[in-house]
Amino acid sequence: MREKLHPFHAAVLIYMTQMGVVLFSLPREIAETYGYNGWIMLLVHALAVQVNILLIGLVFKLGSGKSIFDIMERPLPKWLCYPVYAFLICLWSLIGCLAAKNYVMIFQILAFPNMHPMMLKALLDVLAFFLICRGIYSISKAATAFFWLIVWMLLLLLFHIHEFEWSRMTTFFLQEASHFNIQSTVGIHSSFLGYELSLLLLPYMEKNKSFTKAISAGHWFTTFHYLAISIVCFGFFSFQQLKHFLFPTVNLLSYIELAFVERLENLFFAFFLITNLWTIVMYIWAAKTTFLRIMPKAKPKWLTFILLAVAYAIAWIPVSYDEVERWLYLMGFFETGVAVALPLLLLILLQLGKGGNRRVQI
Amino acid sequence: MVSNSSPARQQILQKFQNCTDLTHRTFPEIGVDLFYFGHMVGSIELARDVIEPLSNVTADEVPALFQRSQFKKAEQIQQAVKGILDGNAVVCHRNEAYIVFVYMPDYRNIESSETESVITGPHDAFVEISAMNLSLLRRRVKSSNLKVLCISVGEISKTDVYIIYLAGITHMDSVNEMKRRIENIKVDSILDSNMLVQYIDDHPNSIFPQFQTTERPDAAAARLSAGKVLVIVDGSPSVISGPSNFFEFFSSPDDYYHRWAIGTATRVLRFIALVITMAFTAFYVSITTFHYEMVPEALLLTLVESRSRVPFPPLIEALLMEVTIELLREAGARLPSKIGQTIGIVGGIVIGQAAVQAGITSNVLIIAVSASAISSFVIPMYVMSASIRLIRFGLIILAGTLGNFGIIIGICAVVIHLSGLTSLRSSYLFPIAPIRFRDWKDSIIRAPFSMLTNRPFQTKSPDRKKQK
Numbered sequence: 001m002r003e004k005l006h007p008f009h010a011a012v013l014i015y016m017t018q019m020g021v022v023l024f025s026l027p028r029e030i031a032e033t034y035g036y037n038g039w040i041m042l043l044v045h046a047l048a049v050q051v052n053i054l055l056i057g058l059v060f061k062l063g064s065g066k067s068i069f070d071i072m073e074r075p076l077p078k079w080l081c082y083p084v085y086a087f088l089i090c091l092w093s094l095i096g097c098l099a100a101k102n103y104v105m106i107f108q109i110l111a112f113p114n115m116h117p118m119m120l121k122a123l124l125d126v127l128a129f130f131l132i133c134r135g136i137y138s139i140s141k142a143a144t145a146f147f148w149l150i151v152w153m154l155l156l157l158l159f160h161i162h163e164f165e166w167s168r169m170t171t172f173f174l175q176e177a178s179h180f181n182i183q184s185t186v187g188i189h190s191s192f193l194g195y196e197l198s199l200l201l202l203p204y205m206e207k208n209k210s211f212t213k214a215i216s217a218g219h220w221f222t223t224f225h226y227l228a229i230s231i232v233c234f235g236f237f238s239f240q241q242l243k244h245f246l247f248p249t250v251n252l253l254s255y256i257e258l259a260f261v262e263r264l265e266n267l268f269f270a271f272f273l274i275t276n277l278w279t280i281v282m283y284i285w286a287a288k289t290t291f292l293r294i295m296p297k298a299k300p301k302w303l304t305f306i307l308l309a310v311a312y313a314i315a316w317i318p319v320s321y322d323e324v325e326r327w328l329y330l331m332g333f334f335e336t337g338v339a340v341a342l343p344l345l346l347l348i349l350l351q352l353g354k355g356g357n358r359r360v361q362i
Numbered sequence: 363m364v365s366n367s368s369p370a371r372q373q374i375l376q377k378f379q380n381c382t383d384l385t386h387r388t389f390p391e392i393g394v395d396l397f398y399f400g401h402m403v404g405s406i407e408l409a410r411d412v413i414e415p416l417s418n419v420t421a422d423e424v425p426a427l428f429q430r431s432q433f434k435k436a437e438q439i440q441q442a443v444k445g446i447l448d449g450n451a452v453v454c455h456r457n458e459a460y461i462v463f464v465y466m467p468d469y470r471n472i473e474s475s476e477t478e479s480v481i482t483g484p485h486d487a488f489v490e491i492s493a494m495n496l497s498l499l500r501r502r503v504k505s506s507n508l509k510v511l512c513i514s515v516g517e518i519s520k521t522d523v524y525i526i527y528l529a530g531i532t533h534m535d536s537v538n539e540m541k542r543r544i545e546n547i548k549v550d551s552i553l554d555s556n557m558l559v560q561y562i563d564d565h566p567n568s569i570f571p572q573f574q575t576t577e578r579p580d581a582a583a584a585r586l587s588a589g590k591v592l593v594i595v596d597g598s599p600s601v602i603s604g605p606s607n608f609f610e611f612f613s614s615p616d617d618y619y620h621r622w623a624i625g626t627a628t629r630v631l632r633f634i635a636l637v638i639t640m641a642f643t644a645f646y647v648s649i650t651t652f653h654y655e656m657v658p659e660a661l662l663l664t665l666v667e668s669r670s671r672v673p674f675p676p677l678i679e680a681l682l683m684e685v686t687i688e689l690l691r692e693a694g695a696r697l698p699s700k701i702g703q704t705i706g707i708v709g710g711i712v713i714g715q716a717a718v719q720a721g722i723t724s725n726v727l728i729i730a731v732s733a734s735a736i737s738s739f740v741i742p743m744y745v746m747s748a749s750i751r752l753i754r755f756g757l758i759i760l761a762g763t764l765g766n767f768g769i770i771i772g773i774c775a776v777v778i779h780l781s782g783l784t785s786l787r788s789s790y791l792f793p794i795a796p797i798r799f800r801d802w803k804d805s806i807i808r809a810p811f812s813m814l815t816n817r818p819f820q821t822k823s824p825d826r827k828k829q830k
Contacts, residue, residue, distance in 0.1 A: 142781035
């Protein structure tokens, strides 16, 4: 019997996938997009994601835990499904590799200006390869172990209590936004992406009832993490400062000083390699799982290797940080669409083709 | 006089041809031959159970004598040969052979363990004789549910390996799996339990030990009552227990003999020691190679001054000192204890003042290396401490080439490896992954006894409640 995912593991997996390097620029993006006290809009984004998660939960319930591929292939012919799969493989592989490139480029800016980012990325990819080859159950187990290495960092915010002032929040709400447009809104919304991969976890879940709760718990913990960082940033820096910093969270961390060591931001930033690693792992795993549906006889290890290698080659194309950001925005835009459209499509297919066998009443 | 030229006698003599240490005594008046190894049998037991009865019977009374319970009839000649090899006496009469249990070799007295020293709690430790080790266990677990299976391992050594478990508490899947693994060992000889454990590991190529070993009977008894399987290897003072997890290697029986708050604090201290021993030197290398901005201004001057006379890059400097420490440790372990102390003094001077004055290393590095070395000795299990020390070298190299990024990459690789490990098919990172918060109170901390009411979930014990 195949091992099943414990709801706690699923929650952690979603949190680790959602959390990424965007955390470091998110307070600035919020300030630019929504203006004063823009952090409150994170709750709106989180609620929108929650609605999306409920849709995914509905797919799980109506499909009785069937995989999305089974649901799709029941009413639709395979030749119609395969282009969709191909699109998803490309999208997920690209998101995986660009998230990694984005991270190493920031690290290069912060600590290693002379080192080629692709060398650092290669190391990340090697770790990702070993993790993906172990399968989803081991990935989730490792995610839980790494979760404890990351979560304590929330306590670092306590260092900023002395300098935190509520008056910096001002009495204005959502005013003086300098970049309020679709592009920046989607950019902020895409910082929550990762939850949609729970669609691929459907066949691995342990208890049917806990699925939606688990995914929601992971998502709301991410929201809490984002909110905590953003609120502290809004109360620690002035509004103009916040808009000025490229990575306000890094600046925030750089204020932490211990007796023997200071400027800890690059060490803490290195710790966030872990959450970034999970973003890569989960997206490439999703791409591999989809690829296996097209080529069921292919060896998973080779597929993983090929996907990572091709993604690595593509990651050479964007050279500057701005270029990577632009690519990521584009991918985030598509992925947001997929996150909404895919569950809706599956629900329609379940209803039309009666793809989901309702549980037999005993 | 009754002649004895039984085939059994002839075959035994043939089997042990040129074995001059075999004692062969004859009782011609009753037609009985006696075989044993003098150095393996107890002289009192031999005299009481064999010599005396055989000396006081007539030829007609011999068949009745062999009806006594101490004479076990050997069905085949191989059984009789094995009996002699096991240290028993074999009596041949006509066509039959009888085994008498008189095995009582000389053994080391029960002393306190040198590898697992203890401050509070019992001081006795296992010895090399399995019977004595079983006795030490039975004295602590007075239950008929304590079951002992015996398997002979090794084509040549024929080492007795005992699987011990508590019926009704230990999950039988663990027992059967352990039995299957031991039975499948195909090897000439097993000389120690630390050798056997490498044959039964789930992942033999991993750097981490996957089964705990202990020389302390109290620790073994505690693991038995937790629902684990024990394995005693004849000739070894270490007892294997499983399934185990990574965090158990940082606990010591002493934790339970102190007040819970002290036990918890000590346990937390060991986890801090784990971080220090793994990453402290690597962090020094990372800072002095790539991240000087992380050093506070007040400390920077001292560090720069200390480093100014050193002609090597921090990576080489750190590796040099770490290798020196390892050499000293290994030399201290191999040398007799009296000379070992000298090594400590010489080493202290070499890696201390002399190395700094010669300009080979900096003061700060010596503090880092010493702190790492001391922390590695805080880890109670030597096998785990050795694994962590080896990983440290990898982290130092990564820190020297990639700074903080390298350290995190290294830690990630270690945790990924750990998350893939299993012990008797159960997760090695238990109770962190898979998560089991209830078991944290007896693995991450040491909660008061009133809260330790359940056996660990990892053992899958059918009787989950410890206190009713």
